[in-house]
Structures are given as C-alpha cells and as structure tokens.
Amino acid sequence: MYQTVGHEGISYIAKATELPLHIQYIKGKPLHLDIDYEMKVGDEVEDLYSLLKSVKAKENIEGVSCGAIWSEYQKNRLEHVCERLDLEPICYLWGSDQSQLLSEMLGTPDFDIILVKVACIGLNLSDLGQNLKVLEPKLRLNHQKFGINLCGEGGEYETFVTRCKMSNFYKHDIVIVKSRKLSIGINGQANDSSLAPVGYLKMDELKLE
Structure with missing residues (x-):
C-alpha cells in the first residue's frame, strides 16, 4: 500500500x-x-x-x-x-493516458522530477538521481521495447519532486546535497543484475533554496 x-x-x-x-x-x-x-x-x-x-x-x-x-x-x-x-x-489523475500525462509533466518548466528508485528492465543504477526530462527518451524506448509502464505505475521506478512552481506550490526548491546509490538484494544478497538491477537513491542530506 x-x-x-x-x-x-x-x-x-x-x-x-x-x-x-x-x-x-x-x-x-x-x-x-x-x-x-x-x-x-x-x-x-x-x-x-x-x-x-x-x-x-x-x-x-x-x-x-x-x-x-x-x-x-x-x-x-x-x-x-x-x-x-x-x-x-x-483521484485527479485516475484513468489518464500515461504517455500524454508524462509529456504534460515533463513539458513544463514548473517541475523538476528525479528518479529515486529503479526496478525494471532498461533502467539501471546510473539513472538514479537523474532528471526525468533527461530520461524521457529512454523511458519511451523501454516502453516500446519491453512494455514498461511510462509513469512507473507498476513499480518500474519511483520519483521525487525537487521543484514545483505550478501555482507556487513549492515556495522553495529542494536540493540534494549528499546521496548514495544503493542496490536492493533478495534475501540479503546484493542484486548486481545488469539486465534489471533494483536500487534506490538514499538522500542523506537535503536543503531548501
């Protein structure tokens, strides 16, 4: 849940x-x-x-x-x-066309959204911390090749919004000062699979600007 x-x-x-x-x-x-x-x-x-x-x-x-x-x-x-x-x-996003929704979110200068978890084929630990605007072509290619959910609705990836100026919702930007990329294993064993590694970004220090 x-x-x-x-x-x-x-x-x-x-x-x-x-x-x-x-x-x-x-x-x-x-x-x-x-x-x-x-x-x-x-x-x-x-x-x-x-x-x-x-x-x-x-x-x-x-x-x-x-x-x-x-x-x-x-x-x-x-x-x-x-x-x-x-x-x-x-439930204001319910039933939205996910391709259109992704375009709307990433097509505005009001949002900065970064990747904080990967768990699907086509994404890897190097993508963690990257802006979704940079990763959009990769997401769309992986959707075409492997059928991953474009908005990560199936758990393919998770995100964190660092900037949201739409309707002045964020009064400040969130800056990640220190972070680590951690691999998630199964039964305590590290998952080093190059095919579909599972990992997340641990944000150790943040600040507001």
Missing part, C-alpha cells in the same frame, strides 16, 4: 510547501490482499484510517488526494477509508 523510498525527503516537501506535516508509523501488515478492501484489524490500511481520523480532528480538511493512475488496489483502499471518515477521495 505504501512507498517508503524517498521518505527522508517528506519533511522537506512540507517545508517547501509550508504546509503542516502529520506522521504516523505503520504498524499493520498487508493482511487483506484482494482488490476490494474489507476492514481488517491489524491491516496496514487501518494505520491510514487512524492517521486521517486524527488529521481531520486537527485540520479543516474535506478530502484526500491520491496520485494513482491505474492502481485499483490503492484507490479502493483510499476510497474505503474516506467513506468511513466522510472525506472526499480526489
């Missing part, structure tokens, strides 16, 4: 947007794995319910935004939680 790569930058997104940040540790596990969710004690979705219930009591919120494009698994869980809390789920 949740993406953890890049979490060390979340507090900087809060500072860049000058919005309040509410954090809760995930204690549950993915117990109910069907596409349609049913409430189950101890499931990780109940941590989201608990957090949003707390936020609703503290902040004047009416809805929750979700960046899902095709993932019914995540969308259904958010909708389930929102219905229980009388909140509106805002």
Whole structure:
C-alpha cells in the first residue's frame, strides 16, 4: 500500500510547501490482499484510517488526494477509508493516458522530477538521481521495447519532486546535497543484475533554496 523510498525527503516537501506535516508509523501488515478492501484489524490500511481520523480532528480538511493512475488496489483502499471518515477521495489523475500525462509533466518548466528508485528492465543504477526530462527518451524506448509502464505505475521506478512552481506550490526548491546509490538484494544478497538491477537513491542530506 505504501512507498517508503524517498521518505527522508517528506519533511522537506512540507517545508517547501509550508504546509503542516502529520506522521504516523505503520504498524499493520498487508493482511487483506484482494482488490476490494474489507476492514481488517491489524491491516496496514487501518494505520491510514487512524492517521486521517486524527488529521481531520486537527485540520479543516474535506478530502484526500491520491496520485494513482491505474492502481485499483490503492484507490479502493483510499476510497474505503474516506467513506468511513466522510472525506472526499480526489483521484485527479485516475484513468489518464500515461504517455500524454508524462509529456504534460515533463513539458513544463514548473517541475523538476528525479528518479529515486529503479526496478525494471532498461533502467539501471546510473539513472538514479537523474532528471526525468533527461530520461524521457529512454523511458519511451523501454516502453516500446519491453512494455514498461511510462509513469512507473507498476513499480518500474519511483520519483521525487525537487521543484514545483505550478501555482507556487513549492515556495522553495529542494536540493540534494549528499546521496548514495544503493542496490536492493533478495534475501540479503546484493542484486548486481545488469539486465534489471533494483536500487534506490538514499538522500542523506537535503536543503531548501
């Protein structure tokens, strides 16, 4: 249900947007794995319910935004939680044409988006930290050759937004001062596969400009 790569930058997104940040540790596990969710004690979705219930009591919120494009698994869980809390789920990208969406995001000077995780054929550790605008031709070629999802919706890659001037959303840019490229292994063994290496960018030091 949740993406953890890049979490060390979340507090900087809060500072860049000058919005309040509410954090809760995930204690549950993915117990109910069907596409349609049913409430189950101890499931990780109940941590989201608990957090949003707390936020609703503290902040004047009416809805929750979700960046899902095709993932019914995540969308259904958010909708389930929102219905229980009388909140509106805002899935503004749902069903978008992903080729067009990628072009829109990368065709504006308002965004800088970097790659923080790779997990598919055609991408490798050298791509980590690269701007998606630079990688767009490679993504489109890999989509044609191997059928990877252009927007990474299947987990092919994960991103982090360092600059977002659209509607002055980020009041500051986020700068990565120090980072490391780490390989993710299976059962504790490093994954050095040149075909489809899996790795992520650990952002050790960030600052605002």
